[in-house]
Amino acid sequence: MDDTTLDEQMMRLAIAEANAAQAAGEVPVGAIVVGPDGGIHGRGQNRVLRDSDPTAHAEIVALRAAGLALGNYRLTGCTLYVTLEPCAMCAGAILHARIARLVYAADDPKAGACGSVLAVMNHPQLNHKAEVVSGLLAEECGLMLSNFFLARRGKKPLNLHPTSEAPALLGGEDDDKEEVVGKG
Numbered sequence: 634m635d636d637t638t639l640d641e642q643m644m645r646l647a648i649a650e651a652n653a654a655q656a657a658g659e660v661p662v663g664a665i666v667v668g669p670d671g672g673i674h675g676r677g678q679n680r681v682l683r684d685s686d687p688t689a690h691a692e693i694v695a696l697r698a699a700g701l702a703l704g705n706y707r708l709t710g711c712t713l714y715v716t717l718e719p720c721a722m723c724a725g726a727i728l729h730a731r732i733a734r735l736v737y738a739a740d741d742p743k744a745g746a747c748g749s750v751l752a753v754m755n756h757p758q759l760n761h762k763a764e765v766v767s768g769l770l771a772e773e774c775g776l777m778l779s780n781f782f783l784a785r786r787g788k789k790p791l792n793l794h795p796t797s798e799a800p801a802l803l804g805g806e807d808d809d810k811e812e813v814v815g816k817g
């Protein structure tokens with residue numbers, strides 16, 4: 634299996650986690666930690682509401698699970714897959730864990746720390762460098778989030794394969810900054 638196929642397969646598992654989060658009423662974000670051997674060591678979904686925990690973003694949950702599974706706080710050589718660009722907290726945790734490779738789907742123009750808002754990943758003055766790949770299944774993951782917020786505001790969902798009547802724009806016209814607080 635080549636890298637692209639493996640990446641997509643793992644991102645699909647992260648999407649499944651995001652869907653489970655959504656089913657529980659959480660902002661749909663999911664993450665998976667995969668070892669150098671291709672084994673899955675940790676899964677995570679956003680659970681800030683369920684756990685009353687502002688740090689329970691999908692990435693943090695998956696990193697904690699992988700650390701326990703491997704018996705090591707360093708996840709050297711591992712890849713983290715996540716459906717949304719990590720925030721500053723999660724990017725920091727990814728660096729502390731020494732994750733070798735980060736693959737994320739949709740950009741987060743409101744809180745992303747991989748270049749969208751901040752550039753915590755691969756900051757020139759930080760020691761650990763990770764390979765960062767973005768955009769894999771981004772449309773699907775972005776729409777999942779857009780539709781979640783639209784539904785929460787009682788609006789019609791966007792279409793994954795839009796016609797001229799239903800433009801698939803990420804984010805929408807409302808600039809509701811408070812949504813960022815609950816993201817995964």
Ligand SMILES: [Zn+2]
Nearest residue numbers: 690720723817
């Ligand atoms: Zn985060």
